[in-house]
Amino acid sequence: MTAVNLNIKKAYDSIESLSQATAWPGHVTPLSVPGNDNSEFWPNGFHAAGISAAIRYDKRDIMLLLSERPSAAAAVFTTNRCCAAPVLLSKRHLMQNGGYMRAVICNSGNANAATGPAGEADAAAMAAETAGLFGIDPEQVLVASTGVIGQPLPMRKILDAMQQLPKALASNSCFDAAEAIMTTDTFPKYLAIDVRLSGGTARISGIAKGSGMICPNMATMLAFLATDASVSPDLLQRLLSSANSCSFNAITVDGDTSTNDMVSILASGIGPVVEEGSEDEALFAEALEVIMTFLAKLIVVDGEGATKLVGIKVEGALSEADARLAASTIANSPLVKTALHGEDANWGRIIAAAGRSGAVFSQEEIEIRFDDLPILAKGFNAVFSEEDAALILKKPAYTITVSLGNGPGAATVWTCDLSKEYIEINGSYRS
Amino acid sequence: MTAVNLNIKKAYDSIESLSQATAWPGHVTPLSVPGNDNSEFWPNGFHAAGISAAIRYDKRDIMLLLSERPSAAAAVFTTNRCCAAPVLLSKRHLMQNGGYMRAVICNSGNANAATGPAGEADAAAMAAETAGLFGIDPEQVLVASTGVIGQPLPMRKILDAMQQLPKALASNSCFDAAEAIMTTDTFPKYLAIDVRLSGGTARISGIAKGSGMICPNMATMLAFLATDASVSPDLLQRLLSSANSCSFNAITVDGDTSTNDMVSILASGIGPVVEEGSEDEALFAEALEVIMTFLAKLIVVDGEGATKLVGIKVEGALSEADARLAASTIANSPLVKTALHGEDANWGRIIAAAGRSGAVFSQEEIEIRFDDLPILAKGFNAVFSEEDAALILKKPAYTITVSLGNGPGAATVWTCDLSKEYIEINGSYRS
Numbered sequence: 001m002t003a004v005n006l007n008i009k010k011a012y013d014s015i016e017s018l019s020q021a022t023a024w025p026g027h028v029t030p031l032s033v034p035g036n037d038n039s040e041f042w043p044n045g046f047h048a049a050g051i052s053a054a055i056r057y058d059k060r061d062i063m064l065l066l067s068e069r070p071s072a073a074a075a076v077f078t079t080n081r082c083c084a085a086p087v088l089l090s091k092r093h094l095m096q097n098g099g100y101m102r103a104v105i106c107n108s109g110n111a112n113a114a115t116g117p118a119g120e121a122d123a124a125a126m127a128a129e130t131a132g133l134f135g136i137d138p139e140q141v142l143v144a145s146t147g148v149i150g151q152p153l154p155m156r157k158i159l160d161a162m163q164q165l166p167k168a169l170a171s172n173s174c175f176d177a178a179e180a181i182m183t184t185d186t187f188p189k190y191l192a193i194d195v196r197l198s199g200g201t202a203r204i205s206g207i208a209k210g211s212g213m214i215c216p217n218m219a220t221m222l223a224f225l226a227t228d229a230s231v232s233p234d235l236l237q238r239l240l241s242s243a244n245s246c247s248f249n250a251i252t253v254d255g256d257t258s259t260n261d262m263v264s265i266l267a268s269g270i271g272p273v274v275e276e277g278s279e280d281e282a283l284f285a286e287a288l289e290v291i292m293t294f295l296a297k298l299i300v301v302d303g304e305g306a307t308k309l310v311g312i313k314v315e316g317a318l319s320e321a322d323a324r325l326a327a328s329t330i331a332n333s334p335l336v337k338t339a340l341h342g343e344d345a346n347w348g349r350i351i352a353a354a355g356r357s358g359a360v361f362s363q364e365e366i367e368i369r370f371d372d373l374p375i376l377a378k379g380f381n382a383v384f385s386e387e388d389a390a391l392i393l394k395k396p397a398y399t400i401t402v403s404l405g406n407g408p409g410a411a412t413v414w415t416c417d418l419s420k421e422y423i424e425i426n427g428s429y430r431s
Numbered sequence: 432m433t434a435v436n437l438n439i440k441k442a443y444d445s446i447e448s449l450s451q452a453t454a455w456p457g458h459v460t461p462l463s464v465p466g467n468d469n470s471e472f473w474p475n476g477f478h479a480a481g482i483s484a485a486i487r488y489d490k491r492d493i494m495l496l497l498s499e500r501p502s503a504a505a506a507v508f509t510t511n512r513c514c515a516a517p518v519l520l521s522k523r524h525l526m527q528n529g530g531y532m533r534a535v536i537c538n539s540g541n542a543n544a545a546t547g548p549a550g551e552a553d554a555a556a557m558a559a560e561t562a563g564l565f566g567i568d569p570e571q572v573l574v575a576s577t578g579v580i581g582q583p584l585p586m587r588k589i590l591d592a593m594q595q596l597p598k599a600l601a602s603n604s605c606f607d608a609a610e611a612i613m614t615t616d617t618f619p620k621y622l623a624i625d626v627r628l629s630g631g632t633a634r635i636s637g638i639a640k641g642s643g644m645i646c647p648n649m650a651t652m653l654a655f656l657a658t659d660a661s662v663s664p665d666l667l668q669r670l671l672s673s674a675n676s677c678s679f680n681a682i683t684v685d686g687d688t689s690t691n692d693m694v695s696i697l698a699s700g701i702g703p704v705v706e707e708g709s710e711d712e713a714l715f716a717e718a719l720e721v722i723m724t725f726l727a728k729l730i731v732v733d734g735e736g737a738t739k740l741v742g743i744k745v746e747g748a749l750s751e752a753d754a755r756l757a758a759s760t761i762a763n764s765p766l767v768k769t770a771l772h773g774e775d776a777n778w779g780r781i782i783a784a785a786g787r788s789g790a791v792f793s794q795e796e797i798e799i800r801f802d803d804l805p806i807l808a809k810g811f812n813a814v815f816s817e818e819d820a821a822l823i824l825k826k827p828a829y830t831i832t833v834s835l836g837n838g839p840g841a842a843t844v845w846t847c848d849l850s851k852e853y854i855e856i857n858g859s860y861r862s
Contacts, residue, residue, distance in 0.1 A: 079787070080783060080786040080787045081785075081786040081791075081792065081794060082782045082783060082785065082786030082797075083794075111779075113779065113783075114778075114779060114782055114794070114811040115811060116795065116810050116811045119811075148779065149779025149780070149782070149783060150778060150779045150782075150811060150813060258783055259779075259782075259783050259786060334765070347545075347581060348542075348544070348579065348581045349580070351513045351545055351580070351581075352513060352544075352580060352690050354512075354513065355512040355513030356510070359512075361512065363512060363513040363514075379547050380546060381547075382581060420851040
């Protein structure tokens with residue numbers, strides 16, 4: 001196995017070892033195996049490619065996902081006021097086409113953000129070139145970029161390299177496509193699942209990138225999904241937004257959000273139908289959440305300098321919103337994250353973060369568990385031995401559960417530890 | 432000069448070198464000189480001491496500030512829902528005595544937070560012991576603690592050591608008192624100023640501690656001020672709260688806020704009178720803001736692992752609140768803070784942080800300056816040479832100004848860089 005494949009294997013193992021990880025639901029079968037570059041990865045009707053334009057990195061850096069026919073499309077975008085040119089363009093294209101698209105084109109190494117009108121023209125040129133190469137309309141193309149902010153795209157390099165795309169589509173490799181959207185990621189992130197529905201089996205496949213700047217509300221992360229299920233654009237958008245709130249919007253690496261975030265899904269409609277309000281809708285929704293959550297966890301595991309994947313579950317909150325507030329504040333606290341790195345059972349930092357989060361509770365009611373090990377009982381009663389706590393804190397993945405004793409609200413946010421490597425990477429990399 | 436005194440000297444020099452530092456107003460004269468342990472430091476009517484109870488550190492760890500007579504008192508406390516026992520007690524004492532107090536007692540090394548009813552009894556015992564030693568009422572004593580959370584105070588050690596306090600008051604050293612409240616601080620923080628008012632000269636003196644967990648809304652920081660001016664408790668509270676919002680609440684080290692924050696001021700009334708609504712009120716208010724801002728900057732300079740003091744000034748915002756929102760988000764961004772550490776003119780991270788802050792503006796209107804050097808002109812027009820920017824970024828202190836071009840709102844937040852040393856300190860220290 002190569003080093004990259006070892007990284008992938010380790011990441012998948014971490015996620016599987018999360019004691020509170022959801023088992024695969026009965027109607028869902030994971031398809032891709034770590035390190036296995038599966039050319040059968042994409043659903044019926046889709047082809048993908050990753051090629052190199054040498055924009056910034058010595059690796060593939062342009063990804064194309066192409067649908068044989070107009071596909072129902074849905075997407076969620078960054079809420080950052082300084083959003084990038086491709087985000088503006090993709091939003092417009094999605095509106096113009098009533099939710100039907102043919103392709104996603106994405107480059108890494110340059111975000112095409114803070115680039116003004118010239119940047120908007122460059123994003124449009126990427127769409128136009130894709131359209132020209134494959135005989136589709138430019139408005140049927142979603143465009144995404146990730147990388148350094150405030151520098152013009154090297155358009156000559158990009159347009160030249162794009163000429164390789166038609167040929168590269170033949171390999172149809174999930175590995176190539178996932179590699180092409182990476183920036184400081186250390187391994188490509190992809191997963192495909194088969195979903196048994198009443199009308200047959202649908203496939204949902206996705207690739208993602210993250211690393212650094214990851215925080216709820218869409219951080220510098222991209223994910224592109226495709227399915228052969230037949231879903232209306234409206235329903236698809238609702239299902240994507242809902243799954244997004246407890247997957248990509250429930251992870252954090254460093255609390256920074258970016259100018260370029262985007263998660264999209266295309267549904268070719270070649271496969272089984274998902275009717276609104278049917279049981280199939282519930283099955284499809286659950287499967288979509290499962291694949292998106294898995295990809296989201298892969299992003300956390302590969303957070304810059306991260307060595308641990310930690311679920312922060314808050315329960316007993318007044319509401320789900322309150323639970324999410326407390327979980328996010330704990331998950332983003334540098335003092336908590338350095339303690340996770342130091343493998344220190346520092347529950348004081350956890351309650352201090354919960355206390356400043358804005359969530360409503362009485363401090364005497366707080367209880368804390370690491371996996372199934374009680375750490376803090378009500379009345380600030382520390383009930384653990386350092387040895388038992390250390391056994392959990394040394395694991396690559398575990399869950400910290402904080403009970404507020406104040407209601408039915410619950411939410412989980414996934415975070416990683418904060419290490420010196422984070423500083424090393426970000427003190428030098430201009431992103 | 433000792434190493435500690437060198438640290439103090441360097442810190443004072445950093446603050447003085449801030450190009451946009453306010454010069455001392457005409458009616459204010461700074462009194463204490465770095466490294467000069469001035470026994471004339473405290474205003475008329477006050478005595479202070481720092482002694483060692485070996486709670487956690489090998490240094491002084493109990494501080495007493497005693498007023499010869501009932502002094503008008505005011506304080507601001509942490510907003511953290513998990514606030515510590517001494518915070519609850521001090522709030523109650525302040526209410527019970529109509530704003531007149533005689534003493535502040537503070538220990539470092541243990542926060543007496545998350546300690547339940549036993550912790551409340553311990554805080555009360557510290558007040559009672561102080562009262563017994565000096566023949567005052569326990570309710571006239573403010574109590575503060577800082578250090579590790581969730582462990583009982585070593586009360587025998589503390590009460591034994593407190594017997595030294597009457598004798599230790601004789602030295603009346605600002606250095607001893609400031610040292611006694613330190614935790615991971617690398618140098619004691621103190622400043623005294625003389626303030627010319629119409630009725631004569633008043634003195635305001637203060638000590639502070641910070642380091643780590645520093646964020647707007649009162650982080651793990653303590654500051655104890657004293658003045659001989661004659662100010663009513665109500666006016667004193669208003670002036671303290673107002674000065675606090677643009678000093679201690681306008682700094683950030685890591686975005687974490689604590690369970691124990693407290694800033695208090697006692698006014699003995701031996702000196703000149705400050706009448707509500709008079710010109711003296713304005714002069715006194717300005718002086719109070721000056722000394723509190725200076726102490727706040729000392730805290731940032733001494734942030735865990737910090738090597739730079741950086742003012743983040745946002746102007747042209749829709750409102751002051753919007754400006755503060757944007758400035759805080761930029762000042763707290765790990766990506767911005769690592770770029771400051773790496774001395775990288777990474778304006779992309781600054782606009783990305785401003786963009787996600789919630790402040791309202793159009794991205795094309797943003798302008799950025801480092802000190803007086805234009806970095807970004809409107810329309811994302813980068814107008815600097817890397818060499819010129821590096822000259823500023825290598826300085827120990829400078830100001831980044833972000834103009835949003837959207838209104839009259841302005842605010843400044845002081846921050847520091849994020850270094851590997853922060854991780855080292857917080858990956859091992861249990862606080």
